[in-house]
Amino acid sequence: MIANFLSKIMQRYLPDSFLLAILLTVVIFLAGIIEAGHGPLEMAVFWGQGFSKLFTFGMQMVLVLLMGYVLALTPAVHGILDKLTNLAKTPRQALLLTATISFAACYLNWGFGLVVGAMVAKEMGRKVAGLHFPLVVAAAYSAELIRGPSSAIPLVVATPQHFLHEQIGLIPVSETLYSSWNLMLSAGVLVLLLLMYAFVSPPENPVSLSGSEAVEQNRPSETNHPATFSEKLEQHYLFNIVLAVLPVLYVGGHFADKGFNVNLNVVIMLFLAAALLLHRSPAAFIGATKTAITSTQGIIVQFPLYAGIAGMMTDSGLVNLTAEWFVSVSNTANFPAMTFLSAGLVNIFIPSGGGQWAIQGPVVIEAAKELGANLPQTIMAFAWGDAWTNQIQPFWALPLLGVAGLSARDIMGYCVMWLVLSGVWVIGVFTFLAM
Template identity: 50%
Template sequence: MQTLTRYCLKFVEHCLPNALLLAIALSLIVFLLGVTVEGQSAITMFNGWGNGFSNLYQFAMQMSLILLTGFLIAKTPIVSRMIDRLAAIPKTPSQAAGLIAVVGMVTFYINWGFGMIVGAFLAREMGRRVKGLHYPLAVAAAYSGDIIRGTTASIPLLMATEGNFMEDVVGVVPITATLYSWWNVGLSLVLLFLLYYVFTRVKPETEEIQQFKGEPLENAVEKVDTAGMPWAEKLEYYRLPNILLALLPIGYLAINFHQLGFNLNLNLVIMIFLTIGLLLQPNPASMGKAIKEGILSCRGIIIQFPLYAGIAGMVKASGLADSLAAWFVDIATVHTFPIVTFISAGIVNIFIPSGGGQWAIQGPIMLEAAKTLGADIPQTIMAFTWGDAWTNQMQPFWALPLLGVAGLSARDIMGYCVMWTLICGATIMAAFVLLSMI
C-alpha cells in the first residue's frame, strides 16, 4: 500500500497539471483526435466546441447552488456541533482518515452536494485537531467517497422512468434490478469497507505531513448589539425573515411530493438544501455571511464546467465516443460485456465528466449491443454507472467544489485519488467477473 501510494504521489507531482490546465490540455487532445483519428475537419471541431460550450450553463448553476446551499447548512451551529463531535472521536491520524472516508461515503450516498460539503468541513476540522494527520490525505479520503452510487444516481433513475429515451429498446428497468439489486448493494458495502481499510493504512512520512492551519468552525451564533440600529437593519438579526421565506419552498415541496411521490431531482435537492439552510441559520445576516464564504468555493465550477461542455461537444460532433464504444462492443462477449462497458464508460468519462451527458451519447450503443449479445441489461446499466464513477476519482472536475472549501489544489490530493482509483477499479471489475460466473 505504501509503495503504491508513493508511486502515485510521484506520478501526480510530476505529470498532473492544475485543474484548469488539464481542462485546456483535454480540449486540445480531443480536437486533435477528432481531426486525425475521426477525419473531421477543423471547422467541425470548432463548431462542436462552440455548440457544446453553453450546454452546461444550467448544470453549472445547479452545481454552484448545491455547493452554496450545502455550505449554508454546514455553516449552521447544529451542523458545526455535529462535525465538532465527529472530529473529537479519532485519537490517531489513521482513525481520523478512516472516519472521514466512511462519513464521506455515507453522505455522498445520500446526496452528492451534501457529501461534498460535509466531507470537506470534517477534513478541515480533523486536520486542525488530530496531531500528525496529513491534511491532503484527509481531503482525499473525503473525496474518495464519491465512488458510491446512491439515491440520486442519474443513470439507473433515468432507466427506471417511464418514457426514457431507451424504453423502446430495453423497456423500463426498475431500480430494484439495478441500484438496489442484491449484488449492487453488496458491492457498495465492499467498497465502503475497502475505502476505510485503504485510508487507515496510508501513512505519509513525518517530513511530508501538512497540518491544517485554518480557523475552526463557528459553533456559536454571533452576538450583535442591535440597539440604536434602524428597524430595517435590525431585521437582519432576527430569525423570522428566514422562517417566512422557508414557508414558500416547504409549501411547494409538500404539494410536489404529495402529487408526484418522492421524485428527487437536482432542482428539488437545491430547494430542500435551501429550506434546511433557512431553518437552521439563525438570521439573514448569518446566512449572508455563509453565502459570501461559499461563493469563493464556486470559482472553479464557473469557468471549467463550460470548458468540459465544449470538450463533450467535440467528442459528440467528431464521433469519438461512438467509435470507442463500437470498438469495445466488437471485442466483447456475453460474459465480458459488463466489464467492457465499465472500462469504456471510465475512459470516456475523463473527457465527458457528466454521467447523464455521457449516457445520452454512449447509452444507446451499449444497450443495443447488450441486447444483441444477450448480456444482462441491469448489469450493463450499473457497469456503465460504476465506470462513470470510477474515473471521477482522478478527474479534478468533480473535486473542484470540495477543493474550494478545503483550500487545496487538485495536485495536492490526486496522488491518493489515483491510488484509490486503481484499487476500487480492480474491485468493481472483479465483482462483475464473479457475477458473470453465477
Template identity: 45%
Template sequence: MLSSIADRVSRVVQRYLPDAFVIAVLLTLFVFIVGFITNPEEPITLVKSFGDGFWVYLTFTMQMVLLLLTGMVLAAVPVVKKGLASVAGLANTPTKAYVLTFVVSAFAYYINWGLAVVVGAIFVREVGKRNQQAHFPLLVAAAYSPTVLYTAGLSSSIGLTVATKDHFLADVMGVIPTSETIFNPSTLIIFAVLFVTMPIVICLMAPKKNIKPYEEKEVSLKRETVSQEADTPALKLEQTPVLGIVTGIVGLIYVINEFVIGRDLDLNIINILFLSLGLILHRSLGQFGNAFKEAVGSTSPIILQFPFYAGIIAVLSSSGLGQTIIDGMTSIANKETFDVFTYWSAGVVNILAPSGGGQWALQGPLQVPAGMKLGVDPSTIAMAVGWGDAWTNLIQPFWALPILSIVGLHIRHIMGYCFLLAIWVGVITTILLLFLY
C-alpha cells in the same frame, strides 16, 4: 510498503500534475485534435459543437454553485458546527479519522451525490481541525473517494434513468426497475466489497512522516460599517430573525409538499432545503448574507471549468471519438466479458466526458444494442456503464473541484492517493463483474 508507494506516487503527481483548469484545456485540445484527425473535412462542425455545447451546463453549474454556497452557509450555523464537531471528535486517531471520514462521506453518497459533495467536504475539514496527526491530503482523498459508490446509491443517474417510464432507450431495452439495477444483489455485493476494502487501502497508504495537517484558512472580509444608530429601521430589518424564519418556513413547506406528491431528491430540492434551513437557523438576514459572501470565493473553479467539460462532451459526440472508443472495446467482447469491456470503455469515456447522465446518453445507444445481440442482460449493461463512470471519477478532476474548493487544496495534493485507489477499485470491480453480472 503501500505507504511508501503512495508517498512516491504522491510526490510524482505533485511535481508533474498541472492545475485542474489546465487539465480541462488540455483535454479540450486533445479532443479537438483527435476529432480533426477522424473528421478532417469538418473542422467547423467541431468548433460549432464546442461553442454550442459550452453553455449546456449553465443550469448544472448554477446548481452546483448554490449547492456549495448554501451547504457552507448552513455549516456555519453554530448548532450545525457544534454537531459536526461532536461527530468529528470521535476521530481521535489518524486511523479513526480516515475511516470515519470515508464512512460518513460514503453514507452521504449513497443517499445523494449532491448532498455528499458538501457533507464530505465540510466534515473532512472539521476532522482535520481536531486531528493534527492525520495527513490532510489523504483525509480529503478519503472524503472524495466514495464517489465510486454513488452509482449504486439512491441518486444513481443511470439506474434512475432506465427505471423512468418512456426514457430515451425504452424502445430498445424497456423500463428496468431499480430492483434489477441499484438494488440487485450483485450491485449490493460490489458496493459492500468496495465499502469495506477502500478504507483499509486508505489507512495502508497513510504516511509515517512528512505529515501535512489541516491548516485553518483565515477569511478576511471587509464588512460594511454603518454610522447610523443601531436602532434605525434599516438595521432592524437586517438584524431581525423574523424575515429569515418566515422565508425559510415557506421553503420548507415547499420541500415537504414536493416529497408528499412523490418527487425524488434532486439538486434543486437539496438547494432549497439548505437555503431554507440556513435562513431559519442564522440569527438574521445580515448574518446569512455575510456567511454567503465568505463562502462565494470557493465556487470560482466550478464556474470557470464546468463549461469547458460541456464543450468537450459535445465535441466527443460530434467527432465520433466516443463511438470509436466504445466500438473498439466491445468489438472484441463476448457474452461473458461484455460487461467488463463496457466497464473499461465507460471508464475511458468518463475521463473525457465526466457526466453520468451525459455519458449514458452518449454510450447507452451504442452499448445496449450491441450487448443485447450477444444475449447480455440490459440491466447489467446499464450498471457496468455506471460503475465505469464512477470508477474514473477518482482520477478526473471535474468532480473533485467542489470538495477541493471548500477545503482549499489543489488537485495534485490528493490525486496520487486517488490514482492508487482507482487501481484497486478497477481490479476489484473487474473481478466482481466477471463473476456476478
C-alpha cells in the same frame, strides 16, 4: 509507500485542473481532426455549440455546493460535525471516520457528500495533531465512488417514457441500485475504502491544515450587535422562516405528487430551506454565503470548458468510435467489465453521468441485447464506470477542493491508488456475475 510515491509524482507532474481542462480540449480537438476526419473550423463549431450546454447544469452545481456549504456552516451542523470529529484521537482514526461519514453522505446525495466530506476533513485537520491534510481530504473524496439514490443513470431507466423506453422498457431500481448483488458490491467498496486508508502511510513530514482563514471557514458566521433599524431587521430570524416556507411547500408538493423523487432542484430547495431555518438571521445566512461563494469558482470557470469538450466528443463522432471499439472486443462473459471500462474512459472527457448515458447508452444497450447480456447489470456497470474515473478527473473534485482549499495535485496520488483497487473489485464482481 506506493501511495506516497504516486502522490509525489502527481505533485510534480499533474497540472492544475484548469490547465488540465485546456489540455483535454486540445487533445480532443486534434483527435477530432485526425481520427474523425473533421476540419479545424468544424471542431471549433462543435466546441462553441457545446460550450453553453451546461450553463443550467453548472448553475445547479454551483447552488448545490453553495447551499450545502452554507448549511454546513450553520451552528447545528457545525455542532454535529464537531461532536463526530471529536471521536477521532489519532490520524488513523481521523482517516477512517472521515471516509465513513463521507461515504454515508455521498450515498444519500453526492453533492451533499462532497461538502460534508470536505467540512469533516477540515475539522479533522484542525483537531488531530500529525494528520496529513491532503490524505484526509483524499479519503473524503474517495467515498464519492459510491452509487446511491441520487445516481442519475439507474434513476433515468426507472423513469416512465425515458429516451430508451422503446428498447428496454422500465427497469426498476430494485433490479439495479437495490439489487442484492449491487448492495454487496457497495458494501465491498466501503470495506475496501476503509482498508486502504487504514494501511496507507502518510509522508514523513505531514502537511497540516494551516491558515486562519481556512480554519475560520469551518465555523458558523457571527454577527455584530445591531445598531440601526435596518440592522435589527437583518438580525431577525422571522425573515428566514418566511422565505423558508416557499421551498418547504414546493418540496412537499413535489413529493406528494411524484413520490420520493429526488433531483438536483429538489436537493437545492432542501438545502436552502434547511440553511435558512438553521441560521439565526438573514445576516448570518448572507455571511455564510460570502464565505462559501469562493469555493464555487472552479465550477463556474471550468464547467463551460468541459461542455465544449463534450460537444466536440459528441458531434465529431469520437464517442461512438470509442464505444464501438469496446463493443467489438467484447463477449457475453466480459461485456459488463468492458462496459465499465468504456464508461470510465469516456467519463474522463464527458464527466456528466446523465449526459454520458444519453450519448453512450443507445450503443451500450444495443450491444448488450445483441450479446444477450444482463441489462440491469450492464446499466450498473456503466454507472459504476462513470463514477470510477472521477477519482482522476478533477471535474467532480472541484466542489470538495474548493471547500478544502487544495488543488487536485494534492490528493491525486492517493486517488490513483484508490482507482486501481476499486477498479479491480468492481471488475471482479461484474465478471463473476457474468459467468
